[in-house]
Amino acid sequence: MKLDEIDLEILEILKKDARTSFREIARRLEVSPDTVSNRYERLREQGVIISSTVVVDPSRIGYSFIARFGIDVKPAYSSQVLERMIQIPSVIVASKVVGNHDLVAISVIRDFQHLCDLRDTILEMPFVDKVELGMWIETMELTPHYFII
16 A cells, blocks of 8 residues: 555654544644545555554553563474463563564563563473573653554
């Protein structure tokens, strides 16, 4: 799908605040609210917009930090492990990757015991060979900016 400047500007505004009204977007872009509404629906129908969501500050709901897990799995089993990873409530991102590991998972962590328990849970999964842990020490922004240029 080819996006024009108005489509991109609508996405940029909604990326910053998905609650922005079509009327407000129309005012900012100097177009009609119907134009914004029609374009929004087209973007949804064509799968460009897949959801509107709330971004929560993990520290305000009991999570102390964010951890990154690099996971090595036996050949041909990454999909099975990935399916299990996305079932873990504290895992916020899990993906197949190219690089040092087969999978990477990002998780919000309550405390050190939670971190150890999650690492052990991953290591105990069938087909997992190795788990490397990394900690986020500073987060500048926790907002999805997926593919908006």
